[in-house]
Amino acid sequence: MLEIINLHASVGGNEILRGIDLKVNAGEVHAIMGPNGSGKSTLAGVLAGRESYQVTEGKIIYNGHDLLEMAPEARAREGIFLAFQYPVEIPGVSNTYFLKAGLNAIRKHKGLEELDAIEFLKLVKEKAKLVEMDETLLSRPVNQGFSGGEKKRNEIFQMAVLEPKLAILDETDSGLDIDALRTVADGVNKLRRPDNSTIVVTHYQRLLNYIVPDYVHVLVDGRIVKSGRKQLALELEDKGYDWLRDESVVNA
């Protein structure tokens, strides 16, 4: 599904990602953990095609495509979805209007019929129910005035509508109350299919009780310093990151 090879990326001349290697197979869930500022969102952004990052070295192969050559929308149409850590507020653009445009662009790319207003509404209601999102949020401007939790839920709702192959959830758990966390995680689990993969960026082991990862990676200072099975997350919760920081220095 996804193979990241020796990825280096910088922002404004500062190198943030300093040689990432990661392989995600179809059907797998990978968790990425790591201290603040270690580069998790940068990695997620590079995968989704955020243009403010410069990739200086390395390659990303996604389902046979050279991902770095693709525009953000082309990636989305090929099934990449990023749930933003900080969803953007877009005044004047209704949540369903923009999502319909996105879904139909993706469907068109797949050679499917575009959905008309009625079909779309039906789909949207169904998915809103799945992630227990308040229907009044559908017609409001994208994320505008949404609470922190509502914004996160809106991300998962969009994911449910767009049905990506590779979903990258960047701290979707932060800002969610405990019940919301469970519904959102349930939503993610219901959407899982043997041919879909998920990358979950999180600070908390708690989420991983619900969305159980196949692998856990620890990102420190722009490198994956440790990978393991889901027990690694528990270990991190216990010991923090400092012991790995030391290890990364030793490795470097």
Add this chain to the structure above:
Amino acid sequence: MRKENDALMAQQMNVRNEWYLSSFERFEKSLNGEAKMSVHTMRRAAIAKFAEIGFPTTHDEEWKYTDVTPIARMHFKPILEYKSAGLTAEDIERFTFGIPNLAVIVNGHFSKELSRLSDLPKGVRTGSLAEALRNDTGIIENHLAHHARYEENGFLALSTAFLRDGAFVHIPEKIVLEEPIHLLFISTNPGEPFVSHPRNLIIAGKSSQAAILETYVSLTSNKYFTNAVSEIVVGENAVLEHDKLQVESEQAFHVSTIHIHQERNSNFVQHAITMGGLLTRNNITAVLSGEGIESTVNGLYLGTGTQHIDNHTVIDHAQPHCNSHELYKGILSGKSRGVFNGKIFVRKDAQKTDAKQTNKNLVLSDEASIDTKPQLEIFANDVKCTHGATIGQLDEEAIFYLRSRGIDLGKARDILIFAFASDVVDRLNIEPLRDHLHAMIHDRLETEREQK
């Protein structure tokens, strides 16, 4: 050197003015008996004023960013009388937006055969100003040229000198109009460059309620000049929406003066939308001359290519306890240029004034520009006045967010531009206009995108 230049300029200006002075002589002859009407004394005074002041120049503070030389140096021929130009109802259908009450003005002259005014409630007058000059002398004497004064500038002086026809609307006391009245101004093809001076007088009587739309369109690709003036009187307790849509051709010069006179407890709402014209100047003045007035003056301007769009607004708080709201938004692409100048006067007696003004601009290309200037002149001490202006580009984060959901870059930009414009369009209360404008803006964005 300087002196010589000035002398040369003065000479050039005289030559330009000459053209209108001799046009006026021809106009006068064409009037025959009408030249005996009292309005003609005013015409003569106005042309004398024009001879004296001529066209404004960029030395004029009020015209600093808008050079009207391209208008001044052209020999635009005045259109002295109504000719149907072979227009049929079918030709103009697409401009009517399905609004049932329609008054059509062709090249500045009211067209009886193209207008549809039979459904108006009894007592409501909508028709030709020329006719009102003959039959409604009371109203004419009380209002015509009292609000928009010809001494103010050369364009108003010309409008008054060549004053002959346009739209006249009178809504008597307490009448509530269910359907809007559409005043449709069409410029069409007499071959050589021409000028029309549509002159409109709109009177909303005490406690009346109505909505009026002025639309300016072209059916010609020739160069021409529209010098439009509307005087609007909003009587005590009246509620009036007045919208203006300018979608003239890219060969059109459009100078528009709208003067609104509001009386106590009246509520006036305006949206001035400019999408057309090569050079547009809107002078909009609202005088709040009674207590308890609400006045909303909004605008939207979309410039592309080499369009120049200048909006000058004046909100004059003359009396206490009035609120004014002003939102002007501009979208400038290509090499277009925008100007916004928003003046708010709060006179000495206008205590408890609440005035709010906002001007927001999206500048979409390096070669497009906007000059924006709020001007507050406050002579009362117990008032609330706020103003703010922004100039910006599209939000990159928002664009990325949309693209990350599969929407291509061009469409993502359009969605954001559309939303920016809709903020004004959605405030329109004339529903068919709102729908048409959404479609027009959508089409325009699409065309521009295809051209890239």
